[in-house]
Amino acid sequence: MKKWLPTVCKFTSANTVRLIWALLVITALVLGSGAPECFGGGGPAGP
């Protein structure tokens, strides 16, 4: 991230980029670690 962050920051606020990145990482960590079954979608799979 440190390599491409300066380039991205030329086009947008550095703080916004850091905020989006932090939200993305926290969301990925939480959703990746948990395993709940929520409905609204889903369905049978497989043969």
Add this chain to the structure above:
Amino acid sequence: MILVAAIVVSIVIGLLRGGRFNGLAAVPLCCGALAVVAFAAQALFIYQTPSRKAIGVWGWQELIFVGSHLLLLVTVWANRHLEGVRLIGLGLLLNLVVMVTNGGWMPITPEALIKVGHAGLVPSLASGMRIYSSKNMLLSPQETKLWLLSDVFVLPRPFPVPSVFSVGDVLVALGAFFLIQSAMLGQHSPAGPTESISKSKHSS
């Protein structure tokens, strides 16, 4: 979805407590790309059609799926100094243990599916069959190893998002809450990216 709700609620509570949304930008997260890659891999695999096989037999999908959790464990270890991350790690470990002992996916009972209003789904699924677009597989409590650690808590309707979740999920949600609260209430100091930006500006 219920974990997304936990993140949103944590942010709203942080704002109500006088925290700053921008405080999240100052969280010094390490190895964040690993978590993103791991989650992307999981998202890819839960939408794969599972192949027919006996209960407990591991295929390449299960191996890569469990491997993605190991990447998450590395991320947790690298960020263990942050508030709430150890709790997320403990929840992740509990979920991982029960998934590994039951063939790579999180067991859910037919009774739990019925309680959240998906009784129609049960007849179409054989025991041991994975539920499409989730990390779950259908197993009876008798067939489930470490049943207490599997998805046993049910939030039925009228809850807006009927859900079934595990002890590990509760710990993950609590960990996320503490992480977000500490970030929004300014318990982290800016580091890393800020330094790299200022360095690049000075060098150019």
